Amino acid sequence: KLDSVKQWIRDFLTDTDGKLIVFGVHKKILHPLHEEFKKVSVLLDGEVVGRKRQMVIDRFTRDKQTRVLFGNIIAAGVGWNGTVASTVAFAEMTWDPASHVQAEDRIHRIGQKNAANVYYLIAKGTFEETLAQIIQKKQRILDKIMDGKVDTSGLSVFNELMDSLMEKPRAKA
Numbered sequence: 646k647l648d649s650v651k652q653w654i655r656d657f658l659t660d661t662d663g664k665l666i667v668f669g670v671h672k673k674i675l676h677p678l679h680e681e682f683k684k685v686s687v688l689l690d691g692e693v694v695g696r697k698r699q700m701v702i703d704r705f706t707r708d709k710q711t712r713v714l715f716g717n718i719i720a721a722g723v724g725w726n727g728t729v730a731s732t733v734a735f736a737e738m739t740w741d742p743a744s745h746v747q748a749e750d751r752i753h754r755i756g757q758k759n760a761a762n763v764y765y766l767i768a769k770g771t772f773e774e775t776l777a778q779i780i781q782k783k784q785r786i787l788d789k790i791m792d793g794k795v796d797t798s799g800l801s802v803f804n805e806l807m808d809s810l811m812e813k814p815r816a817k818a
Contacts, residue, residue, distance in 0.1 A: 664730035686713035722748035731759035742784035
C-alpha cells in the first residue's frame with residue numbers, strides 16, 4: 646500500500662499546485678512518506694512538541710515550497726488551522742470516527758476559501774475496507790444519537806455507560 650500512497654501523493658503534487666495534509670497512525674507509514682517527499686514536506690507526530698511543533702506548522706502554512714504535511718491523526722489532528730490546504734488524505738485510519746472528523750476539520754474552518762476535499766486511501770481487498778465500514782457505521786450512530794433520532798435500546802454498552810453517568814448521586818448515610 647505504501648507505494649500506492651506515494652504514487653497518489655506524486656499525482657497530487659503534479660496535477661495541482663495546492664497543499665496537502667496526509668494523516669496516518671504509525672511511524673512505519675509516516676516516516677517513509679516524509680523521507681520520500683522530504684524536499685517539499687514536514688512531519689508532525691507525537692515526537693514534535695512545543696516550539697518545534699509550531700515551527701513545523703509555520704513552515705507548512707508560510708513556505709510555498711512546503712506542500713505536504715505528514716501528520717499523526719492524534720498529534721496533528723487538533724489544535725491548529727490548516728486552511729492553507731484544501732485537501733486531506735488519510736493513509737491510515739483509527740477506530741475512532743471522531744479523530745477523523747477532528748483531523749478533517751484542520752482544513753474545514755473559517756478562512757477556507759476553497760472546497761475541502763477529503764480522501765481515504767484504502768487498499769482494496771484488505772481489512773481497511775472493513776474498518777472503513779465500521780467507522781462509517783459508528784459515525785452514523787453517533788450522528789443519530791447527537792440528533793436525538795436513534796433508539797439506543799440495542800446499544801447495550803452505550804446504555805450501560807449512559808445509565809451510570811445519569812445515576813443521581815446517592816445521599817451519604
